[in-house]
Amino acid sequence: MTRGWIGRRRWAIGPDTEPDREPEVYAVECAVCRARSSDEESERAAQDWIFEHARYRPAHHTYRLSTVRPWRAVMVP
Numbered sequence: 001m002t003r004g005w006i007g008r009r010r011w012a013i014g015p016d017t018e019p020d021r022e023p024e025v026y027a028v029e030c031a032v033c034r035a036r037s038s039d040e041e042s043e044r045a046a047q048d049w050i051f052e053h054a055r056y057r058p059a060h061h062t063y064r065l066s067t068v069r070p071w072r073a074v075m076v077p
Helices: 041-057
Strands: 002-006 009-015 024-031 063-070 071-075
Touching: 009 063, 041 063
Parallel strands: none
Antiparallel strands: 002 009, 009 071, 024 063
16 A cells, blocks of 8 residues: 555555455557457456457557556545
């Protein structure tokens, strides 16, 4: 956890580990044509999109994997 001050209060931020947290989301984007997969809850499902995309676009070799990971800010006593 990273700690910092907001006003006169001490806060900590870090990955959200609460049971009701949002899921991590993964998506892949083609760096050539900017086509993008849908948001997936597994990295593997997002990566599978690359094979489907490259099947019809064999010259597209470069991709970006984006991950959205929920974080939480809490006041420190």
